[in-house]
Every structure is written in structure tokens, then in C-alpha cells.
Amino acid sequence: MSNPLGLENQKLQIETPAIPRPPKRSRDYQQISIYKDVNPLDWEDWHWQLKHRIRTKEELSQIIKLTPEEEKGIDKARGRLAMAITPYWASLIDAEDPNCPIRRQSVPVSAEFSIAPHEMADPCAEDRDSPAPHLVHRYPDRVLLLATEHCAMYCRHCTRRRLVGEHETKEENPLTRFDAAIEYIKANRKIRDVLISGGDPLILEDEELESLVQKIRAISHVEFLRIGTRIPVTLPQRVTEKLADMLKKYSPIWMSIHFNHPKEITKRCKLACDMLSESGIPLGSQSVLLKGVNDRPYVMKRLVHDLLQIRVRPYYIYQCDPVRGTQHFRTPVAAGINIIEKLRGHTSGYAVPTYVIDGPGGGGKIPVGPNYILSQAKGKYVLRNYKGKIYTYLE
Ligand SMILES: *Cc1c(COP(=O)(O)O)cnc(C)c1O
Numbered sequence: 001m002s003n004p005l006g007l008e009n010q011k012l013q014i015e016t017p018a019i020p021r022p023p024k025r026s027r028d029y030q031q032i033s034i035y036k037d038v039n040p041l042d043w044e045d046w047h048w049q050l051k052h053r054i055r056t057k058e059e060l061s062q063i064i065k066l067t068p069e070e071e072k073g074i075d076k077a078r079g080r081l082a083m084a085i086t087p088y089w090a091s092l093i094d095a096e097d098p099n100c101p102i103r104r105q106s107v108p109v110s111a112e113f114s115i116a117p118h119e120m121a122d123p124c125a126e127d128r129d130s131p132a133p134h135l136v137h138r139y140p141d142r143v144l145l146l147a148t149e150h151c152a153m154y155c156r157h158c159t160r161r162r163l164v165g166e167h168e169t170k171e172e173n174p175l176t177r178f179d180a181a182i183e184y185i186k187a188n189r190k191i192r193d194v195l196i197s198g199g200d201p202l203i204l205e206d207e208e209l210e211s212l213v214q215k216i217r218a219i220s221h222v223e224f225l226r227i228g229t230r231i232p233v234t235l236p237q238r239v240t241e242k243l244a245d246m247l248k249k250y251s252p253i254w255m256s257i258h259f260n261h262p263k264e265i266t267k268r269c270k271l272a273c274d275m276l277s278e279s280g281i282p283l284g285s286q287s288v289l290l291k292g293v294n295d296r297p298y299v300m301k302r303l304v305h306d307l308l309q310i311r312v313r314p315y316y317i318y319q320c321d322p323v324r325g326t327q328h329f330r331t332p333v334a335a336g337i338n339i340i341e342k343l344r345g346h347t348s349g350y351a352v353p354t355y356v357i358d359g360p361g362g363g364g365k366i367p368v369g370p371n372y373i374l375s376q377a378k379g380k381y382v383l384r385n386y387k388g389k390i391y392t393y394l395e
Contacts, residue, residue, distance in 0.1 A: 005017035007257050010258050015114060016314050021236075026093070027091060027095075029043060029087065029088075029091040032063055032090075032091060033062065033299065034059075034062050034063065035087060035091070038087075043087070043088075043237075044237050045237065046235055046237040046240070048237075049087055049088055049235055049237055050085045050086070050152065050203075050235070052086075052087050053084045053085060053086055053087070053152075053153075054083070054084070054085040054086075054087070054090055055082065055083055055084055055085075055192045056074075057071055057074045057075070060074070060083075060085070060090075060107070062318040063090055063093065063095065064093055064094075064095040064096075064103065064107075065095060065096070065327070066107075067098045067109075069098075069109040069110045069111065070098070070107050070108070070109055071272070072109075072110040073108030073110050073111075073112055073113070073342050074107070074108050075109070076112075076113050077108035077112065079165070079167055080094055080161060080162075080164075080165045080167055081154050081156075081158060081164060081165040082154065082165060082166050083106070083107065083108055083154065084152075084153060084154050084166060085105075085106050085107075085153055086152050086153055086234055087235070088235060088236065088268070089102065089152075089153050089234050089235075089297040092263060092264070093106070093107075094265065095178070095324075099292060101260070101261040101263055101290075101292075101293040101294065102261070102263055102264070104156070104290070104292065104293055105155050105156055105157065105260060105261075105290070105293065106153055106154070106155070106156065107156070108156055108157075109328070110326040111325075112156060112325040112326075112328070113325060114325070114327065115324050115325055115327075117328045118322055119322045119323060119324045119325070119326070119327065120322055120323065120324065120360070121162045121164055121323070121324055123159065123321040123322045123323050123358070123360050123361075124159070124321060124358045124359075124360070124361075124362060125160075125360075125361050125362030126138075126144075126160075126362075128362060130374065131184055131361055132180040132181045132183070132184040132260070132392055133177070133180055133181065134146045134147065134177070134181050135180075135181040135184060136176060137184075137188075137191075138362065138364055140190050141190055141191060141192050141193060142191060142192065142193035142195060143185060143191055143193075143194055143195065143196070144182075144195045144197055145178070145181055145195065145196050145197070146160075146163065146197060146198050146199065147178075147196050147197070147198050147199065147201040147204065147209075147212060148198040148199035148200065148201060148203055148204055149163050149164050149165065149167075149198065149199045149206075150165075150166065150198070150199050150200065150202040151164060151198070151203060151230065151231075151234070151236045151257055152200060152202075152203060152230070152235035152238070153234040153235070154166075154250070155230070156326075156329070157251055157288055157290055157320055157323075157324050157326050157329045158323070159288075159321045159358075160198075160199075161323060161324070161325070162323075163199070164198070164199050164280060174208060175211075178212060178215070179382045181182070182215050182216065182219075183343050185216065185219055185222065186219050189221045190221075191221065191222065192221060192222060192223040192224075193222070193223065193224060193225075193226065194216050194222055194225050194226070195225075195226045195227075195228060195256075196212065196216075196227050196228070197212070197227070197228035197229075198223060198228075200230055200231050201227055201228070202227070202229045202231040202238055202239075202243075203231065203238075205361060206242060206243055206246055206315065209243075209246075210246050212258070213225060213247070213250050213253070214250070217250050219390075221332065222392065223252075224252040224253070224254065225250065225252070225253045225254070226253070226254045226255065226256060226372060227247075227253060227254075227255045227256070228255075228258075228286070229254045229255065229256070229258070229271075230258035232257050232265045232269060232272040232273055232276065233257060233258065233259055233269055234263045236268045236269045236271065236272035237268075237272075238272075239272035239274070239275050239276060240270075242317060244275045244276060244278070246278065247276075247279055247281060247355070248279040248280055248281075251280050251281075252280075253281050254281065254282050254283075254284065255276060255281050255282070255283050255284070256283075256284045256285070256286050256316075257273075257283060257284070257285055257286070257301065257312060257316055258285075258286050258287070258288075259285045259286075259287055259295060259307060259312070260287050260288060260290060260294050260303075261293055261294050261299065261303060262299065262302045262303045262306050265303075265306045265307070265310060269310070270310045273311060273312060274311070277311045282313070283311060283313065284312065284313050284314070284316075285304075285307050285311040285312050285313070285314050285315055285316075286315055286316045286317075286318065287300075287303065287314075287316070287317045287318070287353070288317075288320055288329075288337065289317055289318065289319055289331050289336050289339075289355075290320060290322055290329045290331070291320075291328065291329050291330060291331045293329070295331045295335045295339075297338060297342040297343070300317070300339045300343070301343060301347065301351075304343065304347070304351040304353065305347070306353070307350055307351075308350060311349060314351055314352065314353035315349075315353055315354070316353055316354055316355075316356055316365070317336060317339065317340075317353050317354070317355045317356070318355075318356055318357075318358065319331075319333060319336055319355070319356070319357040319358075319368075321358055321360075322360060333357070333368060336355045336368065337355065337368060337370055339355065340352065340355050340369045340370055341369075341370045341383040341386075344369075344370065344384025344386055345385065345387070347385060354367050354369070355367065355368055355369055356368065372384055372385070374390065379394060379395045380392060380393070380395065381393045381395070
């Protein structure tokens with residue numbers, strides 16, 4: 001950037017205050033012809049939702065009018081990271097608008113198959129930092145456990161597309177598949193935080209998830225668990241009373257939920273988040289910065305405000321990793337910095353997430369944001385505030 005202090009943003013800083021909400025064009029599912037006769041009890045059954053996921057062009061074209069790019073994309077997206085869309089998520093798609101943020105995150109397009117030279121299969125070098133199957137150990141005191149390779153809906157910007165999808169998984173004994181990972185955590189007394197992610201861990205049946213959580217909880221030096229998931233957004237019906245009660249027993253468990261756009265925060269999603277909150281699970285959000293989806297500051301501002309209202313604390317915004325086939329989603333880094341510039345100070349501190357770049361090659365999450373230190377000398381800092389006013393602080 002020409003101005004590393006970000007001062008050129010000053011003029012742009014004040015956003016038009018009240019941008020009207022765009023008309024809500026998502027439909028009640030009963031208005032969608034192929035779902036109009038679905039029994040509401042079936043609709044609320046997460047197994048029914050999974051079983052009736054949309055996987056073909058023919059099914060999807062009964063709900064939305066596909067563009068040629070989408071038709072080509074769906075044809076090519078066979079095998080790894082094939083299309084899979086829950087009926088619930090499909091009911092949120094705008095049938096007329098190919099730029100609908102819900103649609104762009106879930107319907108493959110031909111651009112996914114043009115790979116830029118710098119794009120990688122494993123941009124964060126997770127496979128290199130794996131000391132045991134399903135485990136990534138990057139930071140000394142915490143580990144990432146990849147509990148499954150499946151999700152309710154496959155995000156087109158998935159950073160773990162090398163692993164995740166509806167392909168045949170290796171035959172593994174479900175009772176012993178995490179044994180080596182658990183042994184590794186047991187043997188490493190420095191590990192105080194275990195992040196269970198995937199794929200989506202909430203795609204597991206309650207019993208399988210409980211068995212894993214129980215084994216990790218039984219390790220005395222593990223202080224707390226976290227679950228990384230998108231299911232409260234893509235399949236909120238999965239969050240049942242039974243699941244919430246089960247998780248409650250293993251408190252403290254924290255949860256990071258992948259939210260990208262205010263349209264994802266429906267009444268049904270709020271209900272799922274309420275059940276989790278009421279089971280004592282603090283909720284955070286993780287968003288991926290996506291071109292045309294959430295790269296405008298006013299969209300992100302609405303998202304973080306809506307999240308606080310459903311008791312979800314904005315945690316991270318990720319720069320879209322240079323993973324193969326995601327060029328059409330990637331924004332300049334300046335777009336992310338500009339979003340933070342327009343949040344910090346202009347809204348509640350709780351609404352401001354940290355914008356991070358996962359260092360390509362395994363650097364971990366590196367925070368990037370506006371610079372508020374203008375200069376520093378012995379015993380003296382020159383700072384600017386969110387309005388660009390300058391202050392000197394003497395130490
Ligand atoms: C993101 C991540 C974590 C957790 O990082 P926090 O900043 O503590 O949320 C841990 N391990 C790996 C490999 C990660 O990518």
C-alpha cells in the first residue's frame with residue numbers, strides 16, 4: 001500500500017449510516033415447489049436434511065435458475081468437494097440472483113477449476129505439522145484435531161478441500177481411529193487447549209462425538225475444548241436438545257462457528273445458537289473474507305452487529321487462503337484492513353474481530369490491521385485514534 005499508516009482512509013471513514021436492508025428474497029421452504037409437501041417434522045429432522053441434500057444439476061435447477069458457469073462448475077465438481085447443499089440452506093438461496101451470497105458459497109462455478117500459479121493444495125502446511133493421524137500441532141500449547149472429512153454443506157472456498165468432501169474415506173475403525181492422536185495429547189503436557197474441527201465435527205452422531213470429547217476431557221492437562229463448526233448455519237436442525245445436553249456435561253467447551261453473511265442469521269439459526277448458549281457454550285464466529293460476498297464494510301458491519309444479537313462474539317476474519325481454485329473469491333489484503341478500520345472505534349469493541357492471514361507454509365495466524373502507532377521514540381508514542389486525530393503518549 002502506498003500509505004502504510006492507512007491515513008488515506010480517513011476521508012472514507014464515515015460510512016453512510018443507515019443503509020436499508022436489501023429485500024429478503026429467501027423463501028419459506030413451503031413456497032418451494034419440491035419441498036411444499038414435506039412434513040414439518042421431516043424438515044426439522046437433521047438426518048432427513050442430510051439424506052435430501054442437493055447433489056445434482058437436475059435437483060438444483062428445480063429450485064434456482066442455473067447459469068452456464070454454474071452448470072459447468074457442478075459437472076466438474078465431482079469427487080473431491082462435490083456439491084452438497086442441505087434443503088435448509090437451499091431455501092435461503094435467491095433463485096434469481098447468481099450473486100446471492102448464500103448461492104456463491106455453495107454452488108460450484110467453472111472459475112473454481114482455473115488454478116493460479118501461487119495456489120496450493122495445503123496452503124497452511126497442515127500436513128507437515130501433523131505428528132499423528134488427524135492431528136495438527138502448530139502452537140506449543142494447543143492442537144487442532146480433524147475429527148471428520150465431511151460437512152453438511154461443502155463451502156466452495158474450503159481451505160481443507162484436499163481432505164474434505166464426499167469421497168470414499170479410508171477404512172478406519174471408528175472406535176480406535178483417534179487413539180494415536182489421543183496418546184500424543186496425553187504425552188504432551190504442554191497441550192492445554194484442543195480444537196476439534198474437520199470437516200465438521202457436528203456431522204458425527206452424538207455417541208461418536210461424545211466418545212471423542214470424553215476421551216479428551218479425561219486428559220488432566222487439557223484445560224478446555226473447542227469445537228469448530230458451520231452446522232448451526234448450514235444445518236441448524238442438528239443442534240438438538242440431546243446434543244446440547246451432552247455437550248453441557250463436558251463444560252468448559254467453547255465453539256467457533258463459521259458465519260460469512262448476515263443472510264445466514266435466520267430465526268432457525270438463532271434458535272440453534274440460543275440452545276448452545278443456554279448450555280453454557282460461549283460462541284465465537286469465524287468468517288472468511290470473500291469477494292462479492294462480504295468484502296464491503298457495511299456488509300461485515302451488519303454481520304457483526306447481528307452476531308452480537310444472537311450472542312456470538314466475532315472472533316476472526318480470515319484472508320481467503322491461497323488454496324487451489326479460490327482465486328475468484330480472493331480480495332486484496334487492503335479490503336480486510338479497511339473493514340477493521342471501519343469497525344474499530346466506530347462500533348462496540350465486542351463487534352470487532354481480528355483480521356488474520358494464515359502464514360502460507362505454516363506460519364500460523366498473523367494479525368493484520370490498521371496501524372495506530374504513527375511514530376515511536378524513547379519514552380514517547382505518537383498515536384492516532386479511529387477518527388485520525390493525533391495524540392502523544394509519554395511513557
Ligand atoms: C487456528 C489454529 C489454532 C487455534 O488458534 P487460535 O488463535 O488459538 O484460535 C490451533 N492450531 C492450528 C493448526 C490452527 O490453524
